[in-house]
Amino acid sequence: MAKLKIGxxxxxxxxxxxLREGNRDPFGLYLDGGRAGEILMPQKYVPNNxxxxxxxxxxxxxxxxxxxxxxxxxxxxxxxxFAYLECSWVNEYGAFLHWGVTKDLxxxxxxQKKRMQIGESYVVHVHLDEETYRxxxxxxxxxxxxxxxxxxxxxxxxxxxxxxxxxxxxxVIIDNKYPALVYGDQVFQYVHTGDRMKGYIATxxxxxxxDCTLQPTGQQYAKDFAEVLLQYLKDNGGVCNLGDKSxxxxxxxxxxxxxxxxxxxxxxxxxxxxxxxxxxxxxxx
Numbered sequence: 001m002a003k004l005k006i007g008x009x010x011x012x013x014x015x016x017x018x019l020r021e022g023n024r025d026p027f028g029l030y031l032d033g034g035r036a037g038e039i040l041m042p043q044k045y046v047p048n049n050x051x052x053x054x055x056x057x058x059x060x061x062x063x064x065x066x067x068x069x070x071x072x073x074x075x076x077x078x079x080x081x082f083a084y085l086e087c088s089w090v091n092e093y094g095a096f097l098h099w100g101v102t103k104d105l106x107x108x109x110x111x112q113k114k115r116m117q118i119g120e121s122y123v124v125h126v127h128l129d130e131e132t133y134r135x136x137x138x139x140x141x142x143x144x145x146x147x148x149x150x151x152x153x154x155x156x157x158x159x160x161x162x163x164x165x166x167x168x169x170x171x172v173i174i175d176n177k178y179p180a181l182v183y184g185d186q187v188f189q190y191v192h193t194g195d196r197m198k199g200y201i202a203t204x205x206x207x208x209x210x211d212c213t214l215q216p217t218g219q220q221y222a223k224d225f226a227e228v229l230l231q232y233l234k235d236n237g238g239v240c241n242l243g244d245k246s247x248x249x250x251x252x253x254x255x256x257x258x259x260x261x262x263x264x265x266x267x268x269x270x271x272x273x274x275x276x277x278x279x280x281x282x283x284x285x
Contacts, residue, residue, distance in 0.1 A: 004036040006060055006068060007079035007128055007135045012039060014054045031056065031070050041070040061101055062135055075100040077126045081176045082141060082161060084194025086121045097124065097137055111138035121194060123163055123173075146177040149208045152201040160199035160212060162191050172212060174199060180210035187214060188256035215257065225257055226265035230274065230284075238284035245279040 004010060012031035018040060020027055029046055033039040039060060050056065058070040059078070076099045077083035085097040088104050095116035096104035107116065107124060116122060116139070124137035125144040138144065141163070152158070160180070163171040169184035170191060182199070191197075191214075202211040216224075232255075233240055242251055244266070248259040255262065266282055269275045276283045 002034075004033045004039070004060060004068065005079070006062060007126065008060065009057055009078065010060050010070075011055050011057050012060075012070065014050060014052050014056060016052060018043075031058065033060075033068060036068055039068050039070045041072075045071045045073065047072060059101065061103060062133075063103060066134065071101055073101045079126055079128055079135070082123060082125050082144075082163075082173050084121050084123050084161070085137065087116045087118050090116065090118060097122070099126070099137075105135060105137050107137040107139065111136065111140055113139045123161070123193065141173070142179070145173075145179055150178050150204055150210060152204050152210065154201055154203065155216065156201045157216075158199050158201060158212070160197060162193050162195045162197075164193060172199065174210065174212065178210055180212045182212050182214060186258065188252050188258070189214065215261070223265075223268055225255070225261055226268040228255070229262075229265050230269060233275070233282070233284040239281060241281045243278050243280040243282055 012033065015030045015032050015038060017026050018028040018030050019025065026043060028040050028042045029050065030038040031041055041056070041058065047056070056070075058072060059075055060068050060070050061075075063069045076085060083099065085099050085105065087095045088098045089096050094106055094108040095112065097107055099105045105126065109115070122139050123141055124139050125141050126135070126137055127144065128134070129136045158174040159176075160172040160174045163173050163179070166181075168181060169187060170182045172180050172182055174180050180199075197214065199212045199214055200216050202213050204210050229240070242254065242262070244263060251257065251259050251262045266275070266277060269282075270277055274285055276285060
């Protein structure tokens, strides 16, 4: 079987029922961890109607004694991923973050940018510490980005997480690999640190820095929005009080698109002879 992945999902075979000595009461299942040996799945995580020989997809983490434990709980991140996690408690060694499994994720003080506070949430990277063989988090996320130059194409769809707000807009993390920037004037919806959504590559610069948008780029997006605008006109008496001379903020507030996209959509509808155009309004024909 493949090597057991700590801090990640594994498909493991049920070997036997785990029984207490003496009264023989079951307290879970033992799963085949290959070279790692038998992996305990505590009884509270055992699905109904599971039989010896069945394969189970489980998340494997380390318990208080750093022994592998299997669970059907779903963590907010696995090893190698970034996540926005809330601090549950703090001791003299560091902070402990809630990440969707019973045992909180440890973030030592040396991996914190500033002392974490209970109830506050932080963007962190999840990894297996090579020295201690412990699952840990680090708020120094800049140390864990891919070093290889990205090969994205303009317009390519990516998964992104909002990282932090800046004067220019929002830093984001794309595909759990690279940092990128979404300029503030390209954000047409409320976003918050930790939000996950689809994004689109705007530019990959020669130095490898990436600019993203939260909307598809190119002519096709404008055509798609033209249909949205057409439906708006049909639903609102054939009138939209936004035209070529309207403020970009007004367009952004109503439709969550840029003025450039709005004007392209208006042009598309006008060429199709579906609307008439005024400086501050458009009308359905």
